[in-house]
Amino acid sequence: MVAAAIFYRFRQMKDIALKSKVAQAEAQYSILESQMQPHFLFNSLNVLSELIYVDPDLANAMTQKMADLYREILNNSKTKFSTLESEISILSKYVEIQKIRFGDRIRFSVDVSPAFYNLQIPSLMLQTLVENAIKHGLSPKKDGGEINLSVVKKGNLFEVCISNTGALYKGHKESKRSTGLQNTKHRLELTYGSKSAFQIYSDDKRTYVKFSITGRIS
Numbered sequence: 001m002v003a004a005a006i007f008y009r010f011r012q013m014k015d016i017a018l019k020s021k022v023a024q025a026e027a028q029y030s031i032l033e034s035q036m037q038p039h040f041l042f043n044s045l046n047v048l049s050e051l052i053y054v055d056p057d058l059a060n061a062m063t064q065k066m067a068d069l070y071r072e073i074l075n076n077s078k079t080k081f082s083t084l085e086s087e088i089s090i091l092s093k094y095v096e097i098q099k100i101r102f103g104d105r106i107r108f109s110v111d112v113s114p115a116f117y118n119l120q121i122p123s124l125m126l127q128t129l130v131e132n133a134i135k136h137g138l139s140p141k142k143d144g145g146e147i148n149l150s151v152v153k154k155g156n157l158f159e160v161c162i163s164n165t166g167a168l169y170k171g172h173k174e175s176k177r178s179t180g181l182q183n184t185k186h187r188l189e190l191t192y193g194s195k196s197a198f199q200i201y202s203d204d205k206r207t208y209v210k211f212s213i214t215g216r217i218s
Contacts (some may be wrong), residue, residue: 014097047101062100069093076123081215084151085117087126091149094127098134106134112151118153120215122191128184129162129209135205137164157195157212166201175217188213 048066051059072090075189076082088110095108103107108130130147145165188196188211198211 023075046132051101056100058100062097065093065097065100069097073124079123080122083117084112084119084121085208087121087123088112088117088149090124091129091130094130094146102139102144105141105160106138107144107146109148110150111148116151116153116158120122121160121213122187125187126160126162128181132181133162133164133207133209137166141166154212156214158215159210159212161208161210163206163208165206166202168200168207 008207048059048062051062067092072086072093076086076090091110092108095106098106130149133147138147147162150161150163152161159189185198188198192213195214196211198209200207200209202208
């Protein structure tokens with residue numbers, strides 16, 4: 001009976017420790033998510049403020065597009081996961097807003113099978129990576145470039161890749177410590193652990209940000 005009591009107490013302490021660990025992870029996740037949303041908003045407002053004095057008509061058009069975009073963002077921000085289809089919709093609207101500023105210098109393409117549209121993915125994560133690609137990969141270049149989103153299934157995992165034309169920018173090592181990129185990496189680690197396999201690299205033509213998820217298709 002003593003041994004049974006000790007074992008029961010051990011199980012209790014183990015359950016308490018596990019629940020505490022889960023609670024801490026959830027708190028960390030909420031903090032990271034809450035940091036990303038204002039970051040997104042402030043950057044967009046900065047673009048709008050530049051246009052108001054330069055081209056009021058464009059600023060008005062951008063305001064309307066931002067209203068549509070943030071309506072979707074608010075909807076997705078209510079849950080930890082969103083469908084890949086809804087995240088692609090947000091990306092498309094976000095790129096349209098950026099095109100008001102950069103014109104045809106920014107090109108965006110999606111290589112995703114409709115069979116994956118209902119794939120569950122952390123909300124608003126892709127936008128952060130596209131924003132990073134525009135800011136550091138395309139905007140400094142006179143001719144801009146292309147951003148591509150692709151998703152492929154590899155075994156039991158889905159590999160998500162956002163790539164842009166051009167090599168890694170010189171400030172890449174410093175950018176790893178930036179809020180957006182670091183939060184993305186931490187959110188993936190909290191959600192998928194080592195399976196997320198987050199990586200960023202470049203070849204002679206493009207820069208790639210890749211990560212894997214165990215996401216289910218709803």
